[in-house]
Amino acid sequence: MTTATPTTSTPATETATATGIDPAVTDRTSRVWFITGASRGLGRAFTEAALAAGDRVVGASRDVAPLADLVAAHDGRLVALPLDVTDREAVFRGVERAVAAFGRLDIVVNNAGVSLIGMVEEVTEAQARAHFDVNFFGAVWVNQAVLPHLREQGSGHILQVSSMGSGAGFASTGFYSAGKAALDAVTGALAMEVARFGVKVTLVQPGGYETTLFSQGLTMTDEREDYAPLRAELAALWAESKDADPARAAEVLMEIVDLPNPPRRIILGGLAYDMVAQLEADRREEYAAWESLSRKGD
Secondary structure, eight states: OOOOOOOTTSHHHHHHHHTTOOTTOOOTTSOEEEEESTTSHHHHHHHHHHHHTTOEEEEEESOOGGGHHHHHHTTTSEEEEEOOTTOHHHHHHHHHHHHHHHSOOOEEEEOOOOEEESOGGGOOHHHHHHHHIIIIIHHHHHHHHHHHHHHHHTOEEEEEEOOGGGGSOOTTOHHHHHHHHHHHHHHHHHHHHHGGGTEEEEEEEEOOBSSSTTTTTEEEOOOOGGGHHHHHHHHHHHHTOOOBOHHHHHHHHHHHHHOSSOOSEEEESHHHHHHHHHHHHHHHHHHHHTHHHHHTTO
């Protein structure tokens, strides 16, 4: 997709002027962030941490009303950008507005996400497609929109917010894991493709945090009675879990973006780390157990 360079008459400039920002002036002593899903949960925590560090932020969200207090408190350093990441053309326009507001982009956080809970048999076609439109394609559209700017700068850092659960399916959250697994695979390819342009890419895999992902961002399937016993087991399992404060994740993210050579992928949370490590150990053990059968396939 080809995008036009914003001029003084574009909506981008109007947005910047309305927020008290002169798009012709770029203060290069602070970084510029573009964060999707910025109004709640992890996105809100990332936005607050970036602002606290003295950086500037374009916070994108379908509903930017929850960002009003931060906009008012930070003297033009936060632009609240209404954006639906499933709309590819709107994403490209939104990124142009972000660049017009602050003159550049330094850190891009693909955080917008939703959750779909239900057994594979229960998920409708519309639910599956809508879920991937946000959790996978939304991040792809943002990546495509920001890369021309980062490539021209010869710098930038893209952080893709995935999940500790992207490495394996789990009953009733299979489509959530599937969307994140697709994002993981594309992120690996993206990192290889853009490294020569000076652009860094980090896949961030959070564990459980106290967010609205499983309330405001949740879609539930129509439940089949056949799965009632399994649902009861899952409910008992999840009742024992305790989610962490998103601010802790934001602290780690701020350390990551300060590193000259950041990780290509990182797990957020000690419990999450232990669970993923065990999952991968179990997987290696199963591969080894069936190695002889695997080798017959050559």
